[in-house]
Amino acid sequence: MTSSLLLGLIGDGISASRTPRMHENEGAAHSIPTIYRTIDISSPHLAEATLTELLTAAIRLGFDGLNITHPFKQKVIGLLDEVDPVAARINSVNTVVIDSAGRTTGYNTDVTGFAAGFRAGLHGAATEAVVQIGAGGAGRAVGFALAELGIGDLIIADTDVQRAEGLATDIVETSSVGTRARAIGLDELEGAAASAQGIVNATPVGMKAYPGTPVDTSVFGSETWVADVVYFPLETQLLAEARAKGCRTLDGSGMAVNQAIDAFELFSGQKADPQRMRETFLSF
Ligand code: NAD
Numbered sequence: 183m184t185s186s187l188l189l190g191l192i193g194d195g196i197s198a199s200r201t202p203r204m205h206e207n208e209g210a211a212h213s214i215p216t217i218y219r220t221i222d223i224s225s226p227h228l229a230e231a232t233l234t235e236l237l238t239a240a241i242r243l244g245f246d247g248l249n250i251t252h253p254f255k256q257k258v259i260g261l262l263d264e265v266d267p268v269a270a271r272i273n274s275v276n277t278v279v280i281d282s283a284g285r286t287t288g289y290n291t292d293v294t295g296f297a298a299g300f301r302a303g304l305h306g307a308a309t310e311a312v313v314q315i316g317a318g319g320a321g322r323a324v325g326f327a328l329a330e331l332g333i334g335d336l337i338i339a340d341t342d343v344q345r346a347e348g349l350a351t352d353i354v355e356t357s358s359v360g361t362r363a364r365a366i367g368l369d370e371l372e373g374a375a376a377s378a379q380g381i382v383n384a385t386p387v388g389m390k391a392y393p394g395t396p397v398d399t400s401v402f403g404s405e406t407w408v409a410d411v412v413y414f415p416l417e418t419q420l421l422a423e424a425r426a427k428g429c430r431t432l433d434g435s436g437m438a439v440n441q442a443i444d445a446f447e448l449f450s451g452q453k454a455d456p457q458r459m460r461e462t463f464l465s466f
Pocket of ligand 1: 412
């Protein structure tokens with residue numbers, strides 16, 4: 183069994199991340215002393231550092247694992263010894279396990295995390311037709327997770343239409359359950375949302391810096407379910423308006439907590455306690 187864990191998160195502007203505390207608390211609960219550092223390229227002393235240097239340093243210093251976030255989730259793939267098939271398929275890695283010989287294996291727990299959060303929070307939700315808004319970093323993970331959840335028609339909108347088209351094509355080419363994914367323009371969004379059973383926001387709209395909703399909620403019926411990946415704040419305007427209409431909703435904590443649960447299990451070989459991880463996440 184792992185006797186201690188040295189972990190880190192590499193990314194840009196990550197000082198407020200809740201992930202370190204989730205791993206350190208969970209490690210302590212398993213009697214595994216755990217140190218989890220943020221390795222933030224926005225800090226002045228790392229301004230010149232490359233991803234290769236940071237990864238090499240972590241391996242040499244004996245780190246057991248890393249989480250990887252914006253802007254490195256795709257870039258890190260070419261630097262790893264091995265990549266899990268799911269992460270390879272979506273071309274994005276957010277978790278790197280480093281073994282005692284310094285060998286690195288990449289995984290994507292954003293996909294498994296969103297799927298687990300969805301199963302727990304929107305159990306039994308209708309999945310024939312879903313509209314997803316946003317096809318960036320989080321959106322790619324969400325799109326592949328929705329395909330794995332068995333969504334029939336996945337309609338993807340993004341202000342960057344090419345990004346939405348690229349994600350739709352990648353999902354169609356790799357979906358094992360035959361999800362029919364397609365991109366639409368923003369001018370078609372309200373019409374598609376009005377006839378969809380579920381809506382997922384994977385844009386930053388709803389954060390303090392990006393107020394508002396990514397779609398006009400007046401087109402939702404009370405049977406529409408609505409999920410948001412934004413978790414700061416947890417109660418976005420989109421979810422508040424949807425709830426006021428009687429819709430089932432899922433906030434961004436499900437994905438955030440479950441990606442950490444899956445990563446902890448990869449790092450430690452131990453089952454994380456979902457309730458404890460969630461309580462830690464919400465305790466900030
Ligand atoms: P990103 O910049 O990589 O992607 C955002 C995408 O949304 C872009 O493709 C952009 O063109 C599109 N977009 C922006 N505004 C839009 C609009 N009004 N309509 C349609 N498309 C629009 O960002 P990201 O890393 O994917 O993060 C998106 C959000 O997800 C952030 O709020 C982030 O905090 C959150 N996030 C949550 C989790 C979680 O675990 N819950 C994980 C990762 C990211």
